[in-house]
Amino acid sequence: DAKTTQPPSMDCAEGRAANLPCNHSTISGNEYVYWYRQIHSQGPQYIIHGLKNNETNEMASLIITEDRKSSTLILPHATLRDTAVYYCIVRGPNTGNQFYFGTGTSLTVIP
Amino acid sequence: ETGVTQSPTHLIKTRGQQVTLRCSSQSGHNTVSWYQQALGQGPQFIFQYYREEENGRGNFPPRFSGLQFPNYSSELNVNALELDDSALYLCASSLVGGQYNSPLHFGNGTRLTVT
Numbered sequence: 108d109a110k111t112t113q114p115p116s117m118d119c120a121e122g123r124a125a126n127l128p129c130n131h132s133t134i135s136g137n138e139y140v141y142w143y144r145q146i147h148s149q150g151p152q153y154i155i156h157g158l159k160n161n162e163t164n165e166m167a168s169l170i171i172t173e174d175r176k177s178s179t180l181i182l183p184h185a186t187l188r189d190t191a192v193y194y195c196i197v198r199g200p201n202t203g204n205q206f207y208f209g210t211g212t213s214l215t216v217i218p
Numbered sequence: 219e220t221g222v223t224q225s226p227t228h229l230i231k232t233r234g235q236q237v238t239l240r241c242s243s244q245s246g247h248n249t250v251s252w253y254q255q256a257l258g259q260g261p262q263f264i265f266q267y268y269r270e271e272e273n274g275r276g277n278f279p280p281r282f283s284g285l286q287f288p289n290y291s292s293e294l295n296v297n298a299l300e301l302d303d304s305a306l307y308l309c310a311s312s313l314v315g316g317q318y319n320s321p322l323h324f325g326n327g328t329r330l331t332v333t
Contacts, residue, residue: 139319150222150308150324151261158319194260203274204251204312204322208260 111195116213119189125182127212129195132176138199140171141206142180144191144214151194151208154180185216222325224309230331236297239328241309243290250292251322252284253308261308267292296330304332 112130119125131140139158143151155162155169157178162169168181182189194211223242231237243250249268253261263276267286281297290311296303306329310322 141321143324148306148326150310150326153321153323156319156321192260204249204266204310205263205274205276206253206261206322208262210260 110207111197111209113193113195113209113212115210116215118215118217119182119185121187121216121218122184125180125185125189125214125216127180127182127193127195127214128177129180130177131195131197134175134197135199136175138197138202140169140175140178141196141198142167142169143194143196143208144189145194145211146188146191154193156198185214187216187218190214190216222309222311222323224307224325224328226328227326228329228331230333231299233299233301233332235299236295237299237330239294239296239307239309239330241292241294241311241325243292243309243311244323247311247313247323248290249312250286250290251310251312252292252294253310253324254278255306255308255327256302257305264294299332301332304330306330 141156142154145151157169171178192211194208225240251266252264255261265275270286283295285293306327308327310324312322313320
């Protein structure tokens with residue numbers, strides 16, 4: 108299954124949109140892109156996932172490029188509580204629940 | 219809807235001892251997975267259980283073992299504890315046999331310290 112590449116850290120001003128990129132250039136056609144975040148000392152929290160169409164829920168939007176080799180998680184109005192490590196994960200039929208988390212992006216929302 | 223719950227939240231053990239960690243799956247979920255997260259790293263997959271049988275395992279030695287019960291709750295057992303086993307242990311559950319478009323939902327973990 109495909110692995111992902113994310114920047115190690117990012118800053119975002121409170122109230123502005125946070126755009127977190129992820130590269131998954133070896134993704135297969137039947138693999139989904141998942142996003143989780145982990146606030147210090149808590150378990151990973153599911154945010155959103157998608158296959159090829161853009162997705163939006165109450166937490167975030169997921170934009171997947173047409174070639175599916177990269178995606179962007181958008182937090183439209185970042186708050187201090189969005190400070191966390193964000194993980195982009197690719198998951199397919201051969202993955203099951205075996206997620207490869209990598210090291211993620213540490214997002215700091217600045218007042 | 220009850221989320222994934224884990225017990226205990228913190229635990230201190232001595233090298234060479236054995237430990238059992240417990241997990242209650244989210245309501246309606248029948249697949250459970252366990253992850254180990256060392257300090258400063260992302261979670262690493264240990265194994266998963268479906269229908270009370272292990273059906274996937276990561277790169278962990280046999281002294282890491284598990285059980286899943288008919289009510290879908292689960293245990294992680296670690297024998298002959300080593301100092302490097304100190305970590306946050308996370309349990310995650312999902313719906314309907316781990317289909318790959320069904321999100322995993324995680325508990326807040328058990329912090330194990332081995333001295």
